Amino acid sequence: MQSQANKNKTVNQPPRVGGLPILGSALKMRVDPLAYFVDLYKRHGPVFEIKLLNQTYLVMAGIEANHFLAREGDECLGSDVLFGGFAQELGSEALLTALDGPPHKHQRKIQRRGYSRESILNSIEDVVRITGGFTSAWQPNAILPVFPTLQRIVTEQLGHLLLGRSCGDYFDDLWLLLNTNMKVHVMKTHPMRLLTERRYLRAKARGNELARTVLDWQRAHPPVDRAANLVDDLISAVNEKGEPYSDQMIMATILGAYFAGMDTVAATASFMLYAILKTPGLLKRVTEEVDTVFSQGPLTADGLRQMHVLHNTAMETLRYYPVAAFTPRTVSKPFTFASFQFEQGRQVFVANTLTHFLPEFFVHPEVFDVDRYDRPDYKKVPQALAPYTLGAHTCLGAGMAEVQLMLVIASILRNVSLQLHPADYQVTVYASPIPNPGQKFSVRVIGQRKP
Ligand code: HEM
Numbered sequence: 001m002q003s004q005a006n007k008n009k010t011v012n013q014p015p016r017v018g019g020l021p022i023l024g025s026a027l028k029m030r031v032d033p034l035a036y037f038v039d040l041y042k043r044h045g046p047v048f049e050i051k052l053l054n055q056t057y058l059v060m061a062g063i064e065a066n067h068f069l070a071r072e073g074d075e076c077l078g079s080d081v082l083f084g085g086f087a088q089e090l091g092s093e094a095l096l097t098a099l100d101g102p103p104h105k106h107q108r109k110i111q112r113r114g115y116s117r118e119s120i121l122n123s124i125e126d127v128v129r130i131t132g133g134f135t136s137a138w139q140p141n142a143i144l145p146v147f148p149t150l151q152r153i154v155t156e157q158l159g160h161l162l163l164g165r166s167c168g169d170y171f172d173d174l175w176l177l178l179n180t181n182m183k184v185h186v187m188k189t190h191p192m193r194l195l196t197e198r199r200y201l202r203a204k205a206r207g208n209e210l211a212r213t214v215l216d217w218q219r220a221h222p223p224v225d226r227a228a229n230l231v232d233d234l235i236s237a238v239n240e241k242g243e244p245y246s247d248q249m250i251m252a253t254i255l256g257a258y259f260a261g262m263d264t265v266a267a268t269a270s271f272m273l274y275a276i277l278k279t280p281g282l283l284k285r286v287t288e289e290v291d292t293v294f295s296q297g298p299l300t301a302d303g304l305r306q307m308h309v310l311h312n313t314a315m316e317t318l319r320y321y322p323v324a325a326f327t328p329r330t331v332s333k334p335f336t337f338a339s340f341q342f343e344q345g346r347q348v349f350v351a352n353t354l355t356h357f358l359p360e361f362f363v364h365p366e367v368f369d370v371d372r373y374d375r376p377d378y379k380k381v382p383q384a385l386a387p388y389t390l391g392a393h394t395c396l397g398a399g400m401a402e403v404q405l406m407l408v409i410a411s412i413l414r415n416v417s418l419q420l421h422p423a424d425y426q427v428t429v430y431a432s433p434i435p436n437p438g439q440k441f442s443v444r445v446i447g448q449r450k451p
Pocket residue numbers: 079096097098108115158260261264265268323324327328387388389392393394395396397398400401404
């Protein structure tokens with residue numbers, strides 16, 4: 001066993017975590033994988049090796065691992081093995097998440113405006129209206145499964161914001177397309193044959209049909225009397241070789257935009273709602289704040305800035321329930337970290353959110369505490385809070401996601417009264433395809449409340 005104390009000694013083999021035959025740590029990783037990694041970090045130090053089914057992974061953890069990812073990740077750790085298969089399945093290898101180096105940097109610059117915080121701040125009313133379209137149908141005493149409901153709301157909003165078209169009836173197809181590819185290509189926990197099943201192929205064809213409709217509409221309606229969006233920016237851009245992007249690449253990016261919040265924002269918003277309903281006194285504080293701001297008239301960016309408790313709740317949710325808990329990568333250039341050699345081709349998990357649970361960065365990290373950021377003893381340590389990962393691939397939609405989280409939860413709390421169902425429900429963090437509260441987490445609608 002390798003402890004923190006002797007981490008400076010040069011050793012050849014990182015500590016290997018024992019596990020079940022064949023499965024390795026796979027069962028332990030099914031529920032709350034981050035808690036499992038925190039425990040392993042405390043026992044083994046900043047580098048250890050785990051086995052998941054037939055794959056082995058080197059885990060890098062702790063603040064130094066975060067610094068490494070931020071500074072040297074782009075040079076030494078590649079994304080192609082992680083997202084390349086997914087990109088190919090969508091018809092284009094030039095998908096942002098699967099690229100590295102200069103082509104990635106070039107494309108990221110083009111997409112920055114479409115995914116910006118400003119583009120959602122300019123459409124606050126639309127986001128509030130879309131949420132209201134859902135909540136107005138929630139009848140008293142109805143039991144709502146939170147995560148799937150929020151997946152629909154969030155995806156509808158992002159389609160409208162980023163692409164000028166909500167997904168509507170295509171939601172189920174998009175969901176199956178994303179979910180299957182995450183399991184087969186990204187997590188690599190499911191067999192390739194899922195990609196040949198009839199219902200998957202139908203979903204893929206429908207997804208492509210939607211992407212084609214969006215692209216054709218955008219081409220036929222250039223942004224003359226409307227704001228340019230992500231698709232307009234891609235249509236008018238050229239790649240790093242000076243060539244226009246292919247229709248296939250733009251269509252894959254359109255699908256990627258529909259996928260962007262379906263798991264991430266929806267799972268985070270679900271945990272946020274859970275925390276608000278569960279934490280004593282928090283529902284009252286947030287609702288009072290939301291009511292005060294909404295009573296001033298249509299919600300604006302200024303109004304959003306007044307929602308301090310809600311903002312802190314979003315931050316604390318991103319810390320306590322990080323849905324992108326690890327960053328999977330493949331070593332593209334050998335390097336040494338904490339005296340361990342990382343050979344080319346090794347698969348790596350950088351546990352970028354493990355620091356969220358270390359008391360040296362967050363006092364009593366096991367407590368969900370929305371006021372921690374306002375206390376004099378809170379010291380912001382660079383890269384200790386990393387819910388969107390770090391380095392070249394840091395979430396491009398982080399600013400948009402933060403605003404969307406606040407808008408969705410504020411609108412829901414303004415429109416309806418909810419309680420946990422059952423009232424003493426304790427959430428579980430399921431790991432697949434990314435950490436989420438599962439299908440069982442539900443709320444009961446007490447009633448409509450907007451005056
Ligand atoms: C709570 C919500 C979100 C979380 C926790 C999150 C997290 C992440 C993470 C960890 C990555 C890096 C993945 C990797 O390279 O392995 C990423 C990438 C990305 N995210 Fe997000 N995301 C969220 C919401 C969003 C939203 C709402 C959008 C778009 C509106 C978005 C757009 C993107 C894009 C375009 C990338 C690719 C960046 C690149 O490869 O350079 N994300 N996100």
